Amino acid sequence: MTKLTKVKDLNPHPNLPRPIGGTDLGIPFVMPNGRVGYVYGDTFGGTTQIAGGPDWRSPVIVTSPTRDMTQPIVIDGACRGGDQLWPYVHANGEFSTVLPCDVVVIGSRLYLWVMITQGLGNEKWCEIWYSDDNGETWHNGTGYATPGVGASSHWSTSAFRGQRVMMTWDRGRDGWVYAISTGGLARNKNALLWRVREDDILDPAKWEGWCWLNNQWQWKANPADHEPGDILPAGARLGEIGLRWIQGHWVFSGFDAGAY
Known part of the structure; x- marks a missing residue:
């Protein structure tokens, strides 16, 4: 120890x-x-x-x-x-x-x-x-x-099943910002994955969600017809999330109330 x-x-x-x-x-x-x-x-x-x-x-x-x-x-x-x-x-x-x-x-x-x-x-x-x-x-x-x-x-805090409330993000060094979101301080939601061009970060219509569509994962801009899917196993209930690009790796941290 x-x-x-x-x-x-x-x-x-x-x-x-x-x-x-x-x-x-x-x-x-x-x-x-x-x-x-x-x-x-x-x-x-x-x-x-x-x-x-x-x-x-x-x-x-x-x-x-x-x-x-x-x-x-x-x-x-x-x-x-x-x-x-x-x-x-x-x-x-x-x-x-x-x-x-x-x-x-x-x-x-x-x-x-x-x-x-x-x-x-x-x-x-x-x-x-x-x-x-x-x-x-x-x-x-x-x-x-x-x-x-x-x-x-x-x-909106109600869009995407209430899972685009708490947000963490970082630059991907490829012209995109990548982001992970979850619900708010109730800590009762799973996580969603997003990306947006650095120049378009203020435009909600330009954000792309990581969606399960046609039996495969894919990026979809403004996914109103098919919402992004949970990226963590069922039961994750997140809060205090953090995403950073560190030494060539994506590092994601958070508090999982579902496993508390």
Whole structure:
């Protein structure tokens, strides 16, 4: 048996302009400027490790110069000083919070998939936001402005049997982005496989699902007539999924509530 030794606490982060006490997630990605970003979900202020504290915000991105994983991670910066990435009011009557799922970097642009939720396990819709300045300024790629105003092209949480809610993705280094999706925080769905050309990532009609059709697996664009099939054995009930291209291999991780 290998004995694991705790290296250090990663939070609180009291040294940021908006200090972080309690938070969750911490989804890693390499930023266009070479630093490593970590995307946080529901984040709270203060200097103690408390969830549900003051200064509720989400999503948040902190940054690190640490690229050598044999060394302790040093968090010494944050996008927007640790502020929420774009302004909105939590628990506003329409939704409670915006939870990030994953970031993919294409050229100098960051794309962030988020779930708009009304309480945990009740995802209302999804959106893709993007930033062209290393996370300082964000734009909604789905045409959504403010609650009740200018809403269009939301990514449905009921389409494809409710399995295109939580999303993880990475570049395939072949001009395509590959993605795996599942349900939301109820953790009661299997996984689906997708791909989309890097230039078309914001267009839902250009996404192709991995479908079982005519007795074979095949990619099918906008598969409204035949939905993508589960890619894992029956009984998988996923959450906290992660997909990365690492040293020539696709690596997929996740929490399987079905085998918990």
